[in-house]
Amino acid sequence: MKEDRIDTLVRTMTELQTTPGATTAPVGYLEISGLQKSFGEGPAVLADINLTLARGDFLAVIGPSGCGKSTLLKIIAGLIKASAGSIVFTHSGARADTPSALRRAFVFQDANLLPWATIADNVALPLRLAGYAQAERLARAAAMLELVKLAPASQLYPRELSGGMRMRASLARALATQPELMLLDEPFGALDEMTRDELNEDLLELRERQRWTAVFVTHSVTEAVFLANKVLVLSANPGRMHALLDIDLPYPRTAEMRLMPEFLRLVAMVTASLHSVRVKLS
Ligand SMILES: Nc1ncnc2c1ncn2[C@@H]1O[C@H](COP(=O)(O)OP(=O)(O)OP(=O)(O)O)[C@@H](O)[C@H]1O
Numbered sequence: 001m002k003e004d005r006i007d008t009l010v011r012t013m014t015e016l017q018t019t020p021g022a023t024t025a026p027v028g029y030l031e032i033s034g035l036q037k038s039f040g041e042g043p044a045v046l047a048d049i050n051l052t053l054a055r056g057d058f059l060a061v062i063g064p065s066g067c068g069k070s071t072l073l074k075i076i077a078g079l080i081k082a083s084a085g086s087i088v089f090t091h092s093g094a095r096a097d098t099p100s101a102l103r104r105a106f107v108f109q110d111a112n113l114l115p116w117a118t119i120a121d122n123v124a125l126p127l128r129l130a131g132y133a134q135a136e137r138l139a140r141a142a143a144m145l146e147l148v149k150l151a152p153a154s155q156l157y158p159r160e161l162s163g164g165m166r167m168r169a170s171l172a173r174a175l176a177t178q179p180e181l182m183l184l185d186e187p188f189g190a191l192d193e194m195t196r197d198e199l200n201e202d203l204l205e206l207r208e209r210q211r212w213t214a215v216f217v218t219h220s221v222t223e224a225v226f227l228a229n230k231v232l233v234l235s236a237n238p239g240r241m242h243a244l245l246d247i248d249l250p251y252p253r254t255a256e257m258r259l260m261p262e263f264l265r266l267v268a269m270v271t272a273s274l275h276s277v278r279v280k281l282s
């Protein structure tokens with residue numbers, strides 16, 4: 001399939017599902033206030049999280065291991081409940097306190113592909129669950145695989161793919177349902193640096209086309225700065241907002257930007273913030 005045909009298909013799918021005016025939705029697409037979380041009788045894992053995301057924001061979450069990053073992501077996803085506080089989404093002009101009304105998608109560190117299904121069938125699975133007819137499923141899965149540069153592998157099985165390719169398939173599966181909120185938990189954490197850089201660039205390209213809002217958990221400062229327009233640095237025990245840093249680099253971002261003084265300055269700024277969290281912990 002040609003690039004422009006894919007673009008047209010993706011744009012049409014997005015437009016069909018976008019509420020008029022929604023693209024100009026103001027600040028407040030996702031508002032988290034006074035969020036706290038503890039498990040059972042245990043100590044607080046997260047405390048005093050207050051955060052507002054605008055539609056189209058790309059938030060990277062970074063912090064020491066065990067500080068509650070995955071827990072925060074699961075709460076935003078609606079997979080687990082907060083112990084206190086509120087989380088409000090503005091959806092189609094209305095406000096909702098659960099994300100169930102939103103088309104949201106997850107990508108985890110483990111690609112979680114079904115080993116007995118081809119890559120195309122894996123990507124089409126959420127569409128099947130959502131009740132799409134077979135022809136539409138096939139067309140969408142093919143378009144998504146083209147987008148993530150995996151079209152030639154569509155009839156292969158997960159075991160026949162490299163780690164990077166499996167992650168591309170996982171991205172394609174997440175994007176197939178045209179999510180408006182993408183939640184990613186260290187999706188590229190297990191990949192080598194070159195593959196990770198490449199996937200970071202491709203992820204931003206996909207975002208240019210589909211325009212979802214993202215919350216992306218990572219341990220890599222460079223990855224956070226490259227992808228995000230906001231970086232949340234969490235402290236630990238309990239996870240609190242240590243800093244919320246703006247990354248004022250224009251989009252689209254290119255591989256060359258990683259060498260620019262401004263990029264390196266921002267990496268140093270986030271590293272210093274993370275370092276002061278570690279100093280506090282020790
Ligand atoms: N279901 C659960 N029941 C009890 N405690 C939990 C549960 N899930 C997470 N925790 C605890 O909450 C804390 C935060 O865990 P979480 O997985 O959110 O950390 P994280 O920042 O994602 O860590 P990592 O960087 O290692 O992935 C940890 O102390 C963990 O043991």
Ligand SMILES: [Mg+2]
Pocket residue numbers: 069070071185
């Ligand atoms: Mg985690």
